[in-house]
Ligand SMILES: Nc1ncnc2c1ncn2[C@@H]1O[C@H](COP(=O)(O)OP(=O)(O)OP(=O)(O)O)[C@@H](O)[C@H]1O
């Protein structure tokens with residue numbers, strides 16, 4: 467459905483100099499700075515996939531989405547969506563795609579929502595029959611009817627987002643681009659939006675590309691994620707593989723009976739690993755000893771046994787690294803440092 471081949475996007479802007487003098491110098495200078503926002507990215511997305519496109523602020527996500535939707539033309543490389551080049555064949559492309567930018571609405575601010583939908587019906591040439599069927603479905607999953615007659619400017623953020631999603635889907639696009647669709651929403655509305663996206667994907671086989679900073683969106687929706695960093699693709703694969711490969715830390719928390727016995731315990735030494743691979747933390751208030759270790763180097767029973775050798779353990783809890791932690795680590799240090 468989507469083929470992105472070696473696309474890059476450079477933004478060229480005049481070079482800025484500091485201070486007032488600099489501002490004047492800048493006026494007469496021809497020097498330019500080139501920002502490589504997207505740097506040689508390739509991937510293919512199949513029909514009906516939901517892909518999370520993630521990366522830290524300024525990584526180049528929105529720029530890629532803008533090239534895929536045809537708003538921006540790539541500096542290099544090519545992008546094909548349903549065999550159409552989005553920036554060259556914008557009209558044909560528009561029939562195939564739906565776009566929601568969480569940060570701003572695509573609807574007519576002063577018009578009742580119902581009129582926005584009527585206008586979109588005309589723009590996209592949706593037949594009366596299709597309109598009826600589609601509206602029934604969208605009303606069902608997005609519950610638009612409670613505010614359908616109100617002007618868009620009077621809607622709450624959550625209602626506005628549901629309206630925007632509905633509007634993007636009215637012409638039943640093959641591809642849906644969502645740029646931070648749950649930003650600023652409360653937990654219940656977030657959940658509803660995610661359910662709606664899932665239902666739409668299942669019913670119409672809509673391909674969904676989603677950028678988000680919300681780990682919940684990724685865990686709930688995406689079987690595949692693409693991570694970009696400074697304009698370059700650094701990961702493309704399943705969520706499970708990412709967790710498996712990079713979530714190598716485990717944490718075992720044990721409530722111990724005689725904390726004083728832990729004083730002289732050199733756990734890493736006892737288990738024959740370096741301190742970095744077996745970190746101990748003690749919470750005095752709750753008598754809770756937490757050990758964080760590399761799951762490829764140690765096993766839970768080994769750690770437990772070593773502690774139980776010195777004191778009795780009353781309670782135990784085992785945690786895997788959370789996806790949020792893995793992603794934070796990748797944003798901070800990239801993948802190379804993390805690789806096992
Ligand atoms: N029109 C533009 N002119 C110059 N530089 C731009 C332009 N648009 C984006 N950039 C720069 O390109 C880089 C990538 O921006 P982009 O908006 O794609 O990031 P993003 O991954 O969507 O970030 P965020 O998570 O903050 O939305 C940034 O350094 C940004 O400042």
Ligand SMILES: [Mg+2]
Pocket residue numbers: 527528529
């Ligand atoms: Mg962005």
